[in-house]
Amino acid sequence: MKKFSSIFFILVVIVAFIGCGKEENAELSDSNFSPTLIEPSEIFPAEFGMPILPADNPFTEEGVYLGRMLFYDPVLSIDSSVSCASCHKQEFAFGDPLPLSVGVFGLKTVRNAPALFNMAYSQKYFWDARVNRLRDLVFEPIQAHNEMAMTLSLLEARLEDIPRYKEYFKKAFNHQPNVIDMSLALEQFLLSIISKESKFNRFFPGNNPSLLTASELRGAFIFNGLVDFDENNMTKGADCFHCHGGELAQQNNPLMGGIANNGLDPYPTDLGYGKITNKEQDMGTFKAPSLLNIAVTGPYMHDGRFTTLEQVINHYSDEVHYENPNIHPQMSAHGGIQLNLSQQQKDDLLAYLLTMTDTAFLNNPEYSNPFKP
């Protein structure tokens, strides 16, 4: 009987400890926990309008800074050789000048690293638009075998051993270091990256044309003009703005051109968004990126196939594969005829695109490596 009672006692004790499963992110006992909240209006410029923000992850100074540290820290990769910033370099608008980035052990990524800014205004992430939240996005490169190849359990153990993370996870979340809070901190930092001070942004919405040179202004009309051929088969507009419009130079809504096929290939081998949805109509479609900072985000397209903006313009002018059944209707609605822009039009369009570079953003110390003096 005594043995029986002991078994019951042990059972009761076990249940008491594990009865409802382990509490994740156990709170530290600190009555002084009071991170400094940042109002979204301090981050997001009024002229962009307010984005839809995650209600359960308010910006705090400590959270954003923790995210910034994690972004630049190679301990997130299996051999501590690759950080997020290895492939997302600030001087390239957090893109990579390589067509395919290099991860751990010299392995290459399968697509070009997208630039990172104004992400709060996007509703989908990655070239193939497979993720809806940045907190989910961050787990993919961390665990991808050809990027950071890390396991979450190892990462959590590693973070727990680093004093600065013990300090900052406590400051930001009142928790021990853990991968859930890590993803929230990275989300805060990524959402806080804003580019808004290019010449294009000062010109927008076109009220002050004197800001632009004559060539840039002509380029603005081509960029924002609709395709409409005259009797000489010349079009005044190239209709770039439907997929790259507004002050963000992007289409935020995936359904309004935010995800599209742009006629790169007649029969795409990379199925993009179609591989995610498994729908015929999505095969070969990709997220249309913002054109802000386009001068520094090359090489271009999801596979980095174009090294120069001239090549990009030539594609849209002369080389679109209108036979692709999934080409965006907006691109083929003028009859599927190549635009055949003149060299002057191409030069003007290029000049306009170059106004979209935001050097203040590219050098903004708020986004720079916090480990460098």
Add this chain to the structure above:
Amino acid sequence: MVVRKIVPFAIAFFALIFQSCDKEPTKKPLDNSEKLFSVEFIPHVGENDLPPLGVNDFVSKFGGESFTVNNWAMLMSDFSLITESNDTVILGDGYQWVNFRANRTSFDYKNIPTGNYKGIYFKLGLDSNINHGDPTVWPSDHPLNPNLTGLHWGWSGGYIFHAFEGMFKANDTASSSGFSFHTATMEFVSEYFLPLNFEVGSNSRKAVVTADAQQYFENPNGILLIEKAVSHSAGESEKILMNGLLSNAQSVFVLKSVE
């Protein structure tokens, strides 16, 4: 004897199991007094449901052509019920964004006055001060926030009131090509009154509005996409086409039932 000794332990054991778990939050009972008036828009082609948007499943249209719809979105204002005595009951703040591809098609409203009604009214488009006002002032989830809908030119042209895009084939053997109709500018604000007598009483009601895509191309104006497949409401030929399309749009929307 053994059983008597086990009982207290067993009670303690199960009590601990039940007590150690967090209590489920008490669920608030549904408030039956909050009756809803719902409006659902259903895309049709003729009497049938429109194939899912974005699917390359072509349906026939006027002139032997066929088409498929990739995107169909609308910005409505003055969205309201009209009473038997011609009073207007605004639904919400009167603005709504319908997007068929995103399945944003059903809207619930509370506190609709009881009484007899004779139809639903809305405009596709906005008043001038809103259309040309600052689009950044709207909350992030409001139908007029361009970051949500993508329905703004992002320039000085104001909002896109109505986007209807897809692919078409001129005949059975032709390859497909795109069509794109973007309704914008004050010249093309259009009004719709969908008549049907119904009563709002003490129960929730659901109005079903069908939107027949085929009607855009044929009633009363036959539109051949092979002749012109794009209009952004600017330029003489595009305006003629947009006028034809919006004239046909009066036949597109039908208030089928209020259940």
